[in-house]
Structures are given as C-alpha cells and as structure tokens.
Amino acid sequence: MSLRYAVLGLLARRPSTGYELTQTFDRSLSTSWHAGHSQIYPELAKLEAAGLINLVGEGARRSKTYGITDTGRAELRRWLVEAEPDRSQRSESGLRLFLTPLLDPADRMQTFERDLAHVEHELAALEALQADQADTAEPEVFAPQVDLGIRVNTVLRDWLREQIESASA
Numbered sequence: 001m002s003l004r005y006a007v008l009g010l011l012a013r014r015p016s017t018g019y020e021l022t023q024t025f026d027r028s029l030s031t032s033w034h035a036g037h038s039q040i041y042p043e044l045a046k047l048e049a050a051g052l053i054n055l056v057g058e059g060a061r062r063s064k065t066y067g068i069t070d071t072g073r074a075e076l077r078r079w080l081v082e083a084e085p086d087r088s089q090r091s092e093s094g095l096r097l098f099l100t101p102l103l104d105p106a107d108r109m110q111t112f113e114r115d116l117a118h119v120e121h122e123l124a125a126l127e128a129l130q131a132d133q134a135d136t137a138e139p140e141v142f143a144p145q146v147d148l149g150i151r152v153n154t155v156l157r158d159w160l161r162e163q164i165e166s167a168s169a
Contacts, residue, residue, distance in 0.1 A: 126146055
C-alpha cells in the first residue's frame, strides 16, 4: 500500500513521467522503498483510475507526465497525518546481521565486509545526491530525507567497521 503514497508524494513534489519516478526511486528512495518500472506503471494506472492523479502532458515516444489532483493531495495528507503508520519492518539485511553470531568467524567477517561495501556504496550515492541538490537554484523538498539516509548509513557503516575490527582482534 505504501507504493501508492510514495508515488502520490513524488507527484505532489512535481509532475513526472513513469521513467522519472523510477529514477527518483533509484536515487532518493532506495534506502526506504524500492520500486521498478513493473510496479510503478500499474500503480500510475490505478491512481489515475481512482482520480488521485491525472495526465498533465504527453511527450516524445508517447511518454505521459502525471500530476496529483486535489483529491490525491487530500488522500496523501490523510495518510500522512491521520492514518496510523505500520511500524513493522522487514529487512533481510537486518535479519542476516542479527543471525551472524551463528557463523564461524571467517564467514561472519565475509558477511560484514560484504555489507560494509554495500553501505559505503549507498552512502556515496546519497552524498553525491546531496551535493547535486546543493548545486540547484531551487531548494530540494526532500533534502532532509537525503540527510537522514546519510546519517543512518553512517551509523551502520561505523557499526560494521567496529564488528570487523573486533572480529579481527
């Protein structure tokens, strides 16, 4: 259900094509929510059918630009303000880290190093996005969320480094 609201939120930010939404998911939301073309395009059709978004333009190669309607803004607001969030989380990475004490030291080290490489890659991508945002004339509405992603990944990076260091000792 959150995909619906992620798409509404991105369209509230600015009208976009399905391709642009996919790019935004890949760049900005990848630490919180992943969605590809195969999920985004059907969701756009559902949102349009529900009157929450509408077609605001067509471009080259039959690309369609969608914008959020007043009804869509009201629904997004209701979900953000009034609906109680589902605070349960499923994280395969988190589960794997929880279970690493079951591994022998060499396998545990390999797991930590693999995860550290991933976190450092994510952190670099978020820092590049933050730098790109700083270079734009118009302030980025989601800049605080990019900052949050950087902070969360920094903590995870530091924790993984500590685990590697203590496993090496």
